[in-house]
Amino acid sequence: MSAPADSERPGAQLCHVYRLRPGAEQEYERRHAEVWPELSALIDEAGIYDYHIYRYGLLLICVLRTRNGFGHASRVSAASQVQARWTRSLAHLFAEVADADGEPLWAYPVFDHPGHPPPSEGGPLRAPAGGGRAAGRGGDLRPTWQRDVPRLDH
Template identity: 50%
Template sequence: MSRDSAPGDYVQFVYHLKPGAGPEYDRRHAAVWPELLEAIGAAGIEDYRIWRHGEIVVGRMRTRHGVAAANAFMAATAIQKAWTASLLPLFERYQTEDGEPLWLDEVFRFAGAGS
């Protein structure tokens, strides 16, 4: 993983689901394994949200120690490996050829008149 973030900064990513896989993706995320939720918290992930529109999934997360540290922690857990393997049949594309997540880069921000 070559991308990192400062502690407290958000990172965003996108997944492409296979046609028709959206409802199953939603069903799985309505019942995330408790052990996975524990690992997410232990990894220092403070705010993790996922949205879906058709076959496009967008995720956003904020971490206490940076995304590289959180992802290294998660990659070392058996529960993360099992969860990812269980979802692989639903994905059309979720990473680059180099194994990097499909990061979203910010191209515009309006922070309000007082910023």
């Protein structure tokens, strides 16, 4: 399955999933509690931010945004020996990480409720610096597929 249409738009929220092998849960969590500083630096260099990994049993749900699109982030990561080393060190933990074409297992949004966070709270719903998702849309933070639906703002 190919990347979501928004994957090259700076600031677009992207989501993909992985599946762990049974029994790998504790090692996976331990390894991510001790992420290498050079891997964190690579994530920054690739332009990835607001990156979260959630776990439900053996299912890992990765949610992230990129400054320069997912293609750029992938190219920077793929060229890195740090990424290669990290991936090799975790490979035995995964049952599934990509489709038959080597693409991430993309998850697509089926519902989005941006809500109205308190004005004083920055949190993850804040528009990225430089406009990001809200650029050119009058502050509309809804995903692309919802922009043609009239807003019910009060």
